[in-house]
Every structure is written in C-alpha cells, then in structure tokens.
Amino acid sequence: xxxxxxxEGPVTLSEEAFLxxxxxxxxxxxxxxxxxxxxxxxxxxxxxxxxxADDKGSNKGFExxxxxxxxxxHLEKGSVQVSDSAVxxxxxxxxxxxxxxxxxxxxxxxVKA
Amino acid sequence: KAGVTQTPRYLIKTRGQQVTLSCSPIxxxxxxxxxxxxxxxxxxxxxxxxxxxxxxKGNFPGRFSGRQFSNSRSEMNVSTLELGDSALYLCASSLxxxxxxxxxxxxxxxxLSVL
Numbered sequence: 001x002x003x004x005x006x007x008e009g010p011v012t013l014s015e016e017a018f019l020x021x022x023x024x025x026x027x028x029x030x031x032x033x034x035x036x037x038x039x040x041x042x043x044x045x046x047x048x049x050x051x052x053a054d055d056k057g058s059n060k061g062f063e064x065x066x067x068x069x070x071x072x073x074h075l076e077k078g079s080v081q082v083s084d085s086a087v088x089x090x091x092x093x094x095x096x097x098x099x100x101x102x103x104x105x106x107x108x109x110x111v112k113a
Numbered sequence: 114k115a116g117v118t119q120t121p122r123y124l125i126k127t128r129g130q131q132v133t134l135s136c137s138p139i140x141x142x143x144x145x146x147x148x149x150x151x152x153x154x155x156x157x158x159x160x161x162x163x164x165x166x167x168x169x170k171g172n173f174p175g176r177f178s179g180r181q182f183s184n185s186r187s188e189m190n191v192s193t194l195e196l197g198d199s200a201l202y203l204c205a206s207s208l209x210x211x212x213x214x215x216x217x218x219x220x221x222x223x224x225l226s227v228l
Contacts, residue, residue, distance in 0.1 A: 032212075036217075036219075043220060046216045046217070051213070093214070093215065094213055099168060100146075100171070101146065101205075101217060103155055103156035103157075103158070104155060105153075106156070
C-alpha cells in the first residue's frame, strides 16, 4: 500500500550544523510530496511541497527535491537554529478514487545553542 | 480569517463509551480530513470528506465514523472506545479538493484519553 518512511528521531544537532532528514515513499500513483512541521505548542503547518519529479520545494532555508527515481524527498537545511527545534513530518497526497494524505511517523529535531 | 477549530480540546472517557469530535474548517474550505496522532504511529489518515461525501477512508475499524454537514463542518464518532483509541485527533481543511498538491490547514486537535 501507499506509505511514507522517514528516519527515526530524535535528531540532536548543534546550532549552525547541517541537517538532513531522510524520507522515502511508496505510492500507487503520482503523488505530491510535502514536509509539515509541528513546533512545540503549535499546530501542524506546511513547511514546503513539490508536485512533480525534480521539483524543489523551499521555505525558511529548508529544501527538499522530489526524486522519482529513488522515491525520495529528503529535507535539508544548511545551518539550523534553535528555533528549528520541532517535529517534522514527510507526507504524500494522491488520488486513489478519492484523495488521501499519508504521513510518515515524524522526526523530532532538537537544536542546541 | 479564523483557522480550523476543533472542539473539545480535551476529552476523558472510559472504555465502552462513545465520543463525538467536532471540526469547523476555514471559511470557504469545502474539504475536511481527519487524522489520528499517537507517539508510536505518527499521523494516520482516518477519512476525507468533500461536499458531505466521504471520498476516502483509512484502515480503521468500523467503530470510527464521520460525517460532513452542508456548511462543511465535520464530526467524527468513535463508538465502543478502547484504551488504544487514546490519541490526538487532528482535523484539516483545504480549499481546492481537486488537486493532489493541495495544502492542508490543521486545527489544534482534540486530545482523547480513554481510561
């Protein structure tokens, strides 16, 4: 079935370190791909998205590229800040006779000052 | 513009009871979807509604049901509660239901505890 697998956390980094959170997917159709973020005490919100192969989504210094050949959508940021501490969810959305969004299990990121 | 509103914020129930959760989408949004969030399983898709019709359903038992009203507000119901139903239930709305690249707007959720 359709699924999203992302690296387990928690991930702990020092400020200004490079971040990669891996995400791979399995889908029966051609999905759109998303990263959502949940900051402490806040609701889930969209971070970035990509709708077709080789598209790059970007926002707040984060980037992810839709790689159809490897069915991946890894999240990267060159220099993390303490304020990036949150839970990150990779997700896909597709139409299988009805729309649905499938999320990964989430990766908790802690950034130390 | 008001965001997605979920009520109640917290619920405590006992095994065997039933519960109804409510979600009011952003004004103008016609699609509502529901998710169960638990520490071990992450977010799991429950169902999605558009124009009062359930368009898709996740892999949950029949005890989980939902509906959408003509004003796009939605409710989900869980009957015969089990301990494992304890979770944060999130509702999301979207503007254009006819696109896979549609962004979801989430509510703050209803935290359900089953004792």
